[in-house]
Each structure stands twice: as structure tokens, then as C-alpha cells.
Amino acid sequence: MSIERMWPDGVYVRNLPTVDGKIYAQTVVSTRSRHVHVAGTLPFDREQNLVGEGDVGAQTRCVLDNIRLSLEAAGATFDDVVRSKTYVCDMADYLEHGLPVWVEFFHAAPPNSTTVGVTELADPRALVEIEVYADLD
Numbered sequence: 001m002s003i004e005r006m007w008p009d010g011v012y013v014r015n016l017p018t019v020d021g022k023i024y025a026q027t028v029v030s031t032r033s034r035h036v037h038v039a040g041t042l043p044f045d046r047e048q049n050l051v052g053e054g055d056v057g058a059q060t061r062c063v064l065d066n067i068r069l070s071l072e073a074a075g076a077t078f079d080d081v082v083r084s085k086t087y088v089c090d091m092a093d094y095l096e097h098g099l100p101v102w103v104e105f106f107h108a109a110p111p112n113s114t115t116v117g118v119t120e121l122a123d124p125r126a127l128v129e130i131e132v133y134a135d136l137d
Contacts, residue, residue: 004029024113028082032135036074040131041066056127057097063130064105079109080134086115087129
């Protein structure tokens with residue numbers, strides 16, 4: 001049982017000036033049998049206080065720290081994540097300040113990823129929401 005991350009020949013590899021190397025895997029093949037789904041996560045602390053108001057980098061770090069706790073509760077790590085979906089209110093701001101934080105968490109084993117620009121999230125002060133899917137043996 002394993003996870004294989006691929007960047008097929010003939011398919012572009014996304015590069016950004018703010019990030020070194022590959023940002024995400026174009027294709028992920030998993031032969032693992034246990035699936036972990038982490039719901040869309042907003043930048044709140046345990047007491048539901050917004051973290052990093054107006055700062056997409058700080059909010060991204062908070063979201064991913066919360067996702068780490070959810071993954072750990074299921075016996076998973078970021079290396080087990082096969083898919084990530086990110087929703088952002090300001091794409092340019094996220095690409096400059098949030099995506100480098102995202103890469104810090106996923107650099108060792110990038111999942112495939114989709115980032116979508118939206119007009120507003122469930123809390124209008126939130127600038128980013130992320131959900132992930134992991135596969136375990």
C-alpha cells in the first residue's frame with residue numbers, strides 16, 4: 001500500500017516566483033484503504049477567535065496548524081494527504097503570502113491541489129479556508 005505522486009511528461013508544472021520547486025502533485029495514486037477527510041477549516045483558535053485578521057499568511061498557518069491536529073487525531077500526517085482544496089478571497093495576496101506557508105507544510109510530499117477564488121467565506125473576516133483528504137494503510 002502506497003501513495004505515488006506524479007508530474008506526467010507533457011503536463012505543465014506550476015511555478016511561482018515566491019515558491020521554490022514544485023508546488024503540488026499533478027496526479028496522486030493511492031493504493032491505501034483508509035481515507036481521512038478533514039472538513040473545510042477556517043482560521044480560528046480553540047475558543048473560536050479569528051487568528052490573523054487581515055493577514056492571509058497568518059491565517060493560512062492557523063488553518064494548517066488546525067488541520068495538523070485533525071490529521072493527528074486520525075493517525076495521519078501531512079505526508080498522507082493526497083488532495084487539498086483551498087478557497088481564498090484574494091488570489092494575488094494568497095499566492096504571495098499564503099501559498100509559501102502552505103508549501104512549508106506540504107514540501108516533503110505535495111498532494112494534488114486546487115485553489116479557488118471566492119467572494120466570501122463562512123466568516124467574512126476569514127481570508128482562507130482549506131480542506132484535505134488523506135489516505136492511510
